[in-house]
Ligand SMILES: NC(=O)c1ccc[n+]([C@@H]2O[C@H](COP(=O)([O-])OP(=O)(O)OC[C@H]3O[C@@H](n4cnc5c(N)ncnc54)[C@H](O)[C@@H]3O)[C@@H](O)[C@H]2O)c1
């Protein structure tokens with residue numbers, strides 16, 4: 001194994017760990033792999049036998065997620081601590097390993113924050129991807145899966161029930177615009193370089209956690225999305241939930257979204273990577289897929305399901321609509337079903353059960369205070385700096 005001086009940390013499982021996994025030759029680089037969706041995807045990749053390296057600057061995550069992933073999979077994750085915008089760093093990483101493909105998660109992801117800090121969002125989301133694409137082209141790596149978002153659609157055309165990939169793109173905030181700009185940049189690279197296979201995945205609303213309760217969404221700072229708020233109210237660390245809009249033209253007046261279990265989404269990335277390989281082998285192209293269930297769930301539906309799962313009451317109050325919010329955002333997932341042979345399997349009940357298990361097991365997320373419990377689960381993991 002080639003190593004990068006003091007840039008890389010290796011996360012190893014003891015040799016006596018019980019691993020019957022058949023390893024593949026394909027080495028996948030995952031940017032932002034320590035984060036919420038990235039860590040679940042790294043686990044799936046390892047379970048499929050891929051070799052996995054992660055680049056992350058840990059601005060919104062902790063290496064603890066990868067230690068746990070390595071332990072659950074009884075496998076190894078190669079970790080490079082660094083920033084995607086640093087081309088010299090990327091160049092060294094790409095020189096040290098021969099990557100088969102890249103899954104690119106690393107980004108800033110808060111729509112409201114992007115309104116206040118648009119340049120940060122363009123810098124990381126567009127600038128970071130620019131530097132990644134430069135490294136991929138320089139080192140001849142030509143399979144890419146990219147995290148895009150339903151936010152690129154903006155307000156859905158009136159009267160439409162589910163959003164197909166062909167829907168117009170009018171993002172309503174800088175975050176969505178950085179993702180759309182990045183989609184265009186990737187499409188231009190595919191046009192310019194033969195045999196480049198890129199898959200752009202537009203996620204709807206990812207929620208839930210791995211069923212083990214070992215990895216999940218680290219509740220850093222004040223949550224911005226619905227599910228972390230619902231969990232806090234269920235755990236009685238927040239008094240009530242503000243339902244932001246109860247006068248929408250929906251079945252119960254609250255907003256409707258397409259919630260997708262993060263493990264289903266992780267599986268979608270494996271299918272997308274295989275598709276990127278297929279298209280890279282025949283001339284190359286850039287394909288776009290929605291990642292959703294096709295089912296709409298209202299905020300009140302979500303509250304009621306969480307009440308059933310937890311056996312606790314979730315008090316809520318009607319509150320004003322959030323600026324820029326829309327009534328209903330639900331995916332048409334047909335293309336992913338037909339072309340990737342992927343569809344989401346887990347129900348709203350699974351999403352609530354798994355999110356609740358994660359929160360109960362890890363009340364402070366990956367916080368060191370929980371590490372005592374954690375150490376037992378990951379005691380087989382050795383962490384060593386490579387020279
Ligand atoms: N979670 C959602 O609701 C959602 C919805 C649609 C799309 N997405 C997209 O999915 C991707 C992953 O989202 P997530 O929820 O896992 O977010 P996350 O914040 O948990 O993970 C992103 C990871 O990228 C890392 N990172 C950020 N900037 C970096 C940089 N410059 N260099 C290296 N690493 C950097 C962070 O430390 C973090 O570990 C993002 O691109 C996000 O925009 C997320």
Ligand SMILES: O=c1ccn([C@@H]2O[C@H](COP(=O)(O)OP(=O)(O)O[C@H]3O[C@H](CO)[C@@H](O)[C@H](O)[C@H]3O)[C@@H](O)[C@H]2O)c(=O)[nH]1
Nearest residue numbers: 111149150151203204205224225226229242243244255299
């Ligand atoms: O305290 C809260 C928070 C949210 N909501 C409602 O819950 C629904 C879902 O909101 P949220 O979880 O914030 O998700 P979205 O606004 O749909 O946006 C998410 O999903 C998009 C993809 O669809 C991503 O692009 C965004 O980054 C991500 O924040 C909406 O109707 C909100 O009005 C509440 O009622 N109370």
